[in-house]
Amino acid sequence: MPFIRTSKFYVLALIAALAFTLAACGNSGNNAGSAATGQPSQEAAASGGKIVINDELGTVELDKAPEKIVVLEFSYADALVTLGVQPVGLADDDDPSLLMDEVKDKLGSYTSVGSRYEPNLEKISSLQPDLIIADSDHHKNVLDQLKAIAPTIVLNDHLADYDMALNNYMVIAKALGKEAEGQKRLEEHKATIEAEKQKIKETDYAILPAVVNPKGFFAQSDHSFAGSFLTSIGYSDPVKNEEAYPQLSLEQLSETNPQVIVLLPTEEKTIVNEWEANPLWSKLDAVSGNKVLTAERRNWSLSRGLIGSEHIIKDIAAQLGE
Known part of the structure; x- marks a missing residue:
């Protein structure tokens, strides 16, 4: 009988040790992915990992990659379509002809939320977005109302120079859970400019x-x-x-x-x-x-x-x- 109890003990100990080793390997892989990129791994994002964004005003935390996005500047629509993402709402000054043809051709149907300077908050709310992308200059007077509707990323777009615009692009790509795609498109952009x-x-x-x-x-x-x-x-x-x-x-x-x-x-x-x-x-x-x-x-x-x-x-x- 002592032998049987001892055997069970060793078997249980072996199982526990094996489980601990597998868990340690799994954690090591995830940590390595995060350390290598400085961002949550794709696996973490897919399993509901949070996305943390640093914008003009501080930190914005998203529970997951957003699916319903409202953008309040034309350049944000430019960014979204290069990443294969369709906004549900866009501040287009109630004039779609102001959109570049290249952007308009890639946009699906969207709801106009009015002027870039005075977006229609009621329309934005009705779309039930899970992300709003705003401008620090144009929208400074309505930021509290926007944040009450949905998580809001605030970027310096209206007064941005070219380098700042490229940085904004990568912030948006990260917020959408498409950082790798964004980096690839940015490299293609640089090659186009050089050519x-x-x-x-x-x-x-x-x-x-x-x-x-x-x-x-x-x-x-x-x-x-x-x-x-x-x-x-x-x-x-x-x-x-x-x-x-x-x-x-x-x-x-x-x-x-x-x-x-x-x-x-x-x-x-x-x-x-x-x-x-x-x-x-x-x-x-x-x-x-x-x-x-x-x-x-x-x-x-x-x-x-x-x-x-x-x-x-x-x-x-x-x-x-x-």
């Missing part, structure tokens, strides 16, 4: 993009998305202003005297139509050198993302390249 740069022989001059409407000329300095993207590929910024979007008079524009101007009109008739009758306009290097170009604002200024910047460099390569 298009090879088509541009000369970048040794000052170039100024500007949104123009009937009331004003709003330059985009190298603190803006488009302006900083152009300096990143070799052009110089003639404005040298700490503001991202300084409004310039014709006299101030004459002082900066860019060699290339890219007009981004909001409508058919703008302040430039008035300026063309002024001798100061004709004396600008860009005007006398026949380098006043026109591009679509939605491509250069509204969609501050991967697709937007790829469109910018393709426009530049087509108009100023070989």
Whole structure:
């Protein structure tokens, strides 16, 4: 009888030791995955692991990858479609034509939640989102209401330069549980930019993009998305202003005297139509050198993302390249 009790003891001990070893191996594998990437492993995410995001205001914790997402800037829609994700709601200023064609073609059906500046909170709530992506400038007055509806990531988009926009992209990719896909698409983006740069022989001059409407000329300095993207590929910024979007008079524009101007009109008739009758306009290097170009604002200024910047460099390569 003592022998039987001892045998049972050894068998139970062996089983316990084996179970402990398997558990230790499993934990070691998960920890290694997290340490290697700095983020929860895909297995952890799939099993309900939390996603922790650092945004402009602090930390946002998601119980799982969100499925119903409302985005309040065009660039966020740009980011989502590159990751194969469809938003349920989008602040499109009640005008889908403001979306880039490349983004619109990839978007499924969505609910417009109104203006980017004053999104319709009731519509957002009715969609029952599990994530809202907002802008720190445009939505600072409604952040508490947005957070009461759903977890809200706050990014600096409106005043972001190109590098900040790329960082925003990876924050969004992580929030969606698609960090690997995001990194792959980012590498493809960089390759596209390099390939298009090879088509541009000369970048040794000052170039100024500007949104123009009937009331004003709003330059985009190298603190803006488009302006900083152009300096990143070799052009110089003639404005040298700490503001991202300084409004310039014709006299101030004459002082900066860019060699290339890219007009981004909001409508058919703008302040430039008035300026063309002024001798100061004709004396600008860009005007006398026949380098006043026109591009679509939605491509250069509204969609501050991967697709937007790829469109910018393709426009530049087509108009100023070989």
